[in-house]
Amino acid sequence: MRLQLITLAGVKVDHEVYEVVIPTVDGEIGVFPDHEPLVSVAKAGVISIRYNKDDGPDDLEYFAIGGGIIEITVGLVRILVDEADHGDDIIAAETEAALERALHMRDTAADQIDIEKSTQLIDRHAVRLKVADLNRRRRR
Amino acid sequence: MGSIRQLKSRIRSVSNTKQITKAMQMVAASKMRRAQETAKSALPYTQAALDILSHFAAQGIVWNHPWFVARPVKTRLLILIAADKGLAGAYNANAFKEYLVQLQADRKNGVANQTIAVGRKASQFVTRLKNVVLAGSYADLPENPECAQFHAILQTAQAAYEAETVDAVDIIFTEFVSSMTQTATTQRLFPAGFTKSEVPGNMPEAKYEPSVGHVLKAAAYRLISAQLFQALLDSRASEHSMRMMAMKSATDNATELVDDLTLAMNKARQGAITQELTEISAGVEAMS
Structure with a gap:
């Protein structure tokens, strides 16, 4: 297919x-x-x-x-x-840093909109990190 | 005829301007090529979203969704897309002209309206107008429009339409027809409409998970976001292409001006030499 x-x-x-x-x-x-x-x-x-x-x-x-x-x-x-x-396009270190930033943003969020935005970012980067991880494991 | 020194300094300043316009032309040309390529990249997405929606249309379930239901238009939301900077030929002016035409049409039909301005020039223009409600303004969008601003615009429009504070949403943007032709156009975003394409024959009754409404909403959202995305990409490509043309003609004009000035300067210099010679020979004649 x-x-x-x-x-x-x-x-x-x-x-x-x-x-x-x-x-x-x-x-x-x-x-x-x-x-x-x-x-x-x-x-x-x-x-x-x-x-x-x-x-x-x-x-x-x-x-x-x-x-x-x-x-x-x-x-x-x-x-x-x-x-x-x-x-292959995801750089693990960069994504990790981005995830850190998103987590920090959630912790310091002032209003509901910020919390929602940061939660979305966290989800996104978590997924990317997972893919980078899977990709790395495959290489070994 | 101006003095030689004056002409010389004018030539110098015009050639400096020419260097600048030439550089801007080159920059716009390379940006245009990139923008043109990306403008094409969103097409398969739009097509696929249309295909999926046409399955729904074939089963007659599209029209139950609030995004597709047209209601009498009392308030309209206009999304005006223009540039952050000037010096792009008639790019901004054309978009503004189209915008004014829409405003006048609304005024005639007794329709209230709101505006979202995209691009610094657009928000400057809209704030100068009287009796226009500015619902939002966005500037400095990155080269790739798939960004936070893009989602913010989309969500603002969607929320306003769902809350029924507006009954229709239109985008005013510059369509990139070819690198020579760009036209300012108005396109409807909400209520979502689409041209019914043929339903592929190999699509038997499909299952919809988790529910028809759920899938329909996701598909409609994708179609609408693709339309807005395409409008932004087209505008960007048009902007660069029109800036390139404007800068090209500016460079050409500067070249012409330098030529004219050089000719005038040479004439002035020649005239001065002739005059000096005449004076000398007159002096010699008087002495003898």
Whole structure:
């Protein structure tokens, strides 16, 4: 089946894949070829892609995504997300620093808006950090 | 004819100006190329959002959602997108002209309106006008518009529409048609509308999780954000392209002016030499 991962900044993935695991608001779903047609809402989390059937855990590719929509039709999985960062593009140290800053921002937040903003940032950077971690482990 | 010294200093100042406009032209050209590339990048996203929404339209469930329900327009929110800086030819002026046309139309129809100004020049312009409510102003947007300001604009518009303080939201931006043509246009953001595209044949009854309403809202949000995003990208590309053209003609004019002044200066110098020679030969004649 074909996977398309589309963000506002352009198409990140457009490729034949064997399996893709997507975080949705109802929990993670794994999509294999011939999945039933489904439209669902993705939440911030990690997408993992297995390109070939015999690929081991070391060959998986990871993306950190923000919220989005998933559309599964016959032979096509389309994921529309606000942002998607490839594991290789995330620098762990930078993300960690950003997470620190976001945590600090939450602790010193003056009003509800700041708290919400910082919570969103924390979620985002936590996801990115997780992806960076997964990516690093794969390399070993 | 001015004195030689005066002409010389004018030539110097014009060539300095020319150097500056030339540099600005180069900068705008390179920024335009980048902006043009990114302007294209949001297209697949918009297309995919439209596709998903057309599934809903095919099943006739779009029209239940408040974002798609048009109501009589009593108050309109205009989002005016212009530049932070001037010296971009008619870029700002064109956007403002379109904005004034919309304001006049509203006044004629007895529609109240509010404005969100994007870009420093836009907020300067709007604050100078009388009887205009400025709902927000944003300046210094980074080159990549996918930023906090972008979400702030979107959320302001969405909240105002949902709270029914406004009944329609329009964006006024400069559409990037090609590097030679850019037109100021008005586009509707809320209520969300879309042209019904063909529903792909291979889409059997799909399941919607967690619920139809939930998915519809997410899809609509994506479509609207893509529209606003595209408007910002287009405006940016237009701005750079118009600035480049303006600076190019400024450079050309400066070159012409330098040529004219140089000619005038040479004539003046020649005239002075001729006069001196005449004086000398007259003196020699008088002595003999």
